[in-house]
Amino acid sequence: MPRRDRQMSLGAFLLYTGHHVAAWRHPGASDSTRFQDFAQFARIAEEAKFDAVFLADGVSARITDAAAASRKAHSGFYPFEPVTLLSALSAVTSRIGLVATASTSFSDPYNLARQFASLDHLSDGRAGWNLVTSADQGAAFNFSRDAIIAHADRYRRAEEFVDVVTGLWDTTDDDAFSRDRENGIYFDPGKVRALDHRGTFFQVRGPLNIPRPPQGRPVVIQAGSSEPGKELAARTAEAVFTAQQTLAGSVAFYSDLKGRLSKYGRSADDLKILPGVFPVVGKTRQEASDKFEQLQSLLEPSVGLDMLADLAGVEDIRTMSVDLLISDLPETEGGKSRRALFLELAARENLTLRQLYERVAGARGHWQIVGSAEDIADELEERFVNHGADGFNIMSPALPWGLSDFVELVVPELRRRGLFRQEYQGHTLRDHLGLSRPDLLRGALPKVAAE
Incomplete structure (x- = not known):
């Protein structure tokens, strides 16, 4: 197969007991209700030199059909709010990136900017924000709305939301806080600015009351693959988590999205495309098939x-x-x-x-592979070298064994082929993904007047 200059990225998508909707019923699945469970999952991924762990989120219990919801793990009940959990995980990991999902439909940009700036500081530059818009009717009821925001308006709100958040992260220079004890000057007022944003959806004065994050800005990740979602990603995202079923579809999506970057003054290397993949791996194809069928029998x-x-x-x-x-x-x-x-x-x-x-039931629209380590490595390599992906978000069928199987069986095979790192080469999430640290955007942001 043809080679690429870079090795692939790998993220570990941690979804409570695992991604199969019936995983919680599997006798080998963890309850995933304790911090110790997630610390174990994160350490497995970090020891394997994954780029990041990735947490989904929702802000409602999805119990429209309560009887059905009571029988599945994926019904909107989350053991932890993700930024809180990742803040704790930052203390028991040292290199792996920490990505949390937060919705622009049901969040406030100033609070969100503070949360992710804090996570970036706590982790020494390992934070990522997975930006999503939300179409969950139950969530609307929890946030003083009678209905979800219309699709077009969700993306207009998201466009403005991400501009406010990134603007807030840039309201202080890297060296704004001099803490000059001798002269009694805590920060340089010429290096701190108000945002003074007044838009359709938000009015935010700023500046952010947390120093600029270690990465400059936490990595911004998006998951939308609709037309508005792709346009938003082309303008603002640094990584995209997408669902692609086929090689042809993956290559077309990759080419389409990367092709939109130039009109925003961006290069192809400024955005990483990381499709989700649900791998069930065994030492043989039959063993993998048996594992998958056991999960299916619980549905x-x-x-x-x-x-x-x-x-x-x-x-x-x-x-x-x-x-x-x-x-x-x-x-x-x-x-x-x-x-x-x-x-x-x-x-x-x-x-x-x-x-x-x-x-x-397992991948919920993402790519699903059942086979030996060689089978799965073959499939991942084909999409990677044919520019259908820059890496993959690994959606373990059940935790912890699904992640452990992938690490123990597939990762060595990827390394043997030169497709995945042996060791971390950097310390931040940007380093792992091969993303540059963003320059400070001063733009028209007015200075805070010295008092």
Whole structure:
């Protein structure tokens, strides 16, 4: 296969008991309700020299169908708020990046800028923010709204939100806080500025009351793959977490997104594309297949339909026959890219609802591979060298064994092929991803008047 100059990046996507919706029922899965559990997962990933651990988040309990929700782990119940958990993990790790999800739909930019600046300081430059917009009706009810924000408005809000956050991170120079004891000067007023942002959605004076983060700015990651999502990523993201089922789709997405960067004055190296992959690995293909089938046997129909309803944003799915062939799903204000992915998959393979939820119960629309270490390394290498990805976010089927299996079996094979690092070469998340430290954007930010 052709070679690339860089090695691939690997993230460990830690989702409580594991990514398979029935993983919590597996006898080998951790309860993942204690800090010690997540400390173990993070140490496994760090010892393997992963770029980062990645935490999802949601701000509602998804119990529209309470009976079905009670049977699955992925029903909106999270053991920890992610920035809080990663702050604690920063004390028991030293090199691995720490990425938390936070929604622009249900957050405040000033508070979020403080949280991630704090995490970057606590971890000595290992913080990343996974920016998402939210289409969760239950979350809207928890934040004084009667309905979710319309899709187009969600992205307009996100555009302004990320500008405010990055602007706040740049309201102090790196050397603003001189702490000159002899002359009694704590900071240089010429190196601290107000933001004075007045926009459609936010009014934020600033400056941020935390010094500039060690990385300059925490790494900004995004997950949207819709048209507005790709445009937002091209302008503001430094890494993208995406769901791509096929090699052709991955290469097309990669080329499309990287091709949008130049109009924003950015180069292809300014953005890393990291698709999610759900690997079930065994010492043999049969062993891997047996592991996967054991997880599948724990999946109940009501859970499968509930999961599809959540991911596609179509409540009526919960009451449909599992044997119904999927020809179309009604348009909603929910997530567009995942709905389109499901429809494409169902049409390509002529799937019923039952067959669809069985296909996505583990990866929920992301790429799924079941096989030996060599099989999985072959698949990852093919997408990497053909410019379908700069690396991958590993979605372990169950924790901790799914992550341990990948580390013990696949990582050595990737190293044997020269595709993954033997040791960390830097200390920050930007170092791991090969991203430059951003210059301070002074722009038109006014100075704070010395009093």
